[in-house]
Amino acid sequence: MNTAAQVLALLAERGETLAVAESLTGGLVAAELTAVPGASKSFRGSVTAYATTLKRDVLGVDGTLLAERGAVDPEVALQMAAGVREALAARWGIATTGVAGPEAQDGQPVGTVYVAVAGPDGAQKVAALRLNGDRAEIRRESVRSVLELLSGELHENARTQDTEQNGGT
Secondary structure, three states, X not given: OOHHHHHHHHHHHHOXXXXXXXXXXXXXXXXXXXXXXXXXXXXXXEEEOOOHHHHXXXXXXXXXHHHHHXXXXXXXXXXXXXXXXXXXXXXXXXXXXXXXXXXXXXXXOOOEEEEEEEOHHHOEEEEEEEOOOXXXXXXXXXXXXXXXXXXXXXXXXXXXXXXXXXXXX
C-alpha cells in the first residue's frame, strides 16, 4: 500500500478529513490521493495556489510575510496548510511550496521545497527539502515527502491521543 492509501485509510478509520494546498506540485498531491479508491471518505479537496496572491487571498497567508520572504518559506508552507484546513473545513491540512525550476525564485535555488502539515489541537510540522533532479523529479519527490510528513504526524497524533486516554503513561 502506498503512502497516499495508508494515510487515507488511517484518516477514514479515525473519521477525519484532509485538505491540500499546493503550489509547485500543481495538483499532483490531490491526484495521488484521488487515485486511491474510496478517497472521498476522507479527502475534502484542494487549492492549487500557484500565484502568490492566491496564497494570500484564498489561503490566508500573511501578506507581509509573502512580501518580505517570498512564497518559498517554511512559515508560508505552515500558513498554507492551516489556511486550507480552515477554508475546506478539514481536520488536517497539508501544503507544498518551493522551486521546481528551471530557474531560481525569490532568491531560492531550484530544489528548495517546504512541505507542511497542520492538524487538530495546534499540531503543525514543516520540513525543508533540498531536492535534486529535473522539474518532474522535484515535483514527484515533493508529493512523496508531504504525504510522508502527514503519515508521521497522524501516527504521532494517534500516540498522543492514546497516551492521554490511558492516563498519561
